[in-house]
Ligand code: TXA
């Protein structure tokens with residue numbers, strides 16, 4: 582495809598048209614409360630193959646299947662008591678559960694990268710929910726960026742990165758949370774945190790009444806095949822936990838620590854910082870920044886997800 586699609590505002594009409602596209606193996610980018618997703622029919626090998634191709638994503642990295650309802654999720658996977666508690670507490674919302682798949686589940690093997698588990702998320706965004714309902718099936722949706730690049734938090738980011746490779750982009754404005762969903766595996770035994778994200782670890786631990794096992798090291802664990810070390814990579818070289826600017830560096834500030842122009846949150850609010858993070862990384866790229874000093878971000882609340890994404894953005898590129 583070489584036609585560049587323009588984002589269309591979310592409306593009942595564009596949602597109905599996008600649902601029909603999805604049901605016909607089309608690719609539709611759509612807003613969620615976390616980041617924009619690149620949606621395709623999770624039950625169709627053909628649609629899922631198109632997602633991997635558009636993103637240039639390695640086939641060993643499984644996708645999240647998005648559902649509109651808890652019932653739809655229960656048709657795909659087995660929920661243990663912790664999974665039930667977490668779904669009760671945080672769905673719809675920025676939480677993904679990795680669960681044992683049901684043998685009669687519809688999410689195809691390609692979307693699961695052949696695993697016997699399936700990643701499920703019921704997003705809170707009303708437009709996303711309406712789209713999934715209109716498609717009438719689980720929707721596989723990785724972040725709508727080429728593999729290894731910064732995740733999109735605005736329709737414009739998607740258009741710039743993937744606009745010539747997909748069928749439709751729905752524009753719902755900037756995303757509210759700004760970092761991807763928290764991923765928790767409930768595969769028997771204690772729940773494990775596979776990726777920090779939009780629901781803070783503290784809230785998850787409160788709901789299950791126990792501490793979570795730490796996220797596995799980047800790149801090492803088969804349980805989270807997508808957690809490659811270098812990810813969310815802007816073009817610039819990042820220096821983290823900087824307390825002052827060196828010559829030639831552009832500052833990415835937090836709480837005014839560096840006195841830099843670009844501040845993730847001047848008041849030191851990690852939720853505001855999460856919502857700004859990817860848009861600011863996109864902006865630094867657009868401005869041609871080559872070296873970026875990032876102020877220290879606290880590791881509590883959404884700060885854990887921000888620090889995780891920054892560490893990946895700073896990792897050496899393959
Ligand atoms: O907020 C989000 O989660 C966004 C929006 C669009 O919903 N989606 C997203 O998807 O971040 P993606 O594909 O970029 O990240 C999916 C992550 C990957 O790290 C993948 O390895 C992991 O989920 N994953 C998927 N299925 C898995 C499974 N069965 N076991 C372990 N990890 C799994």
Ligand code: MG
Nearest residue numbers: 723724725732
């Ligand atoms: Mg991604």
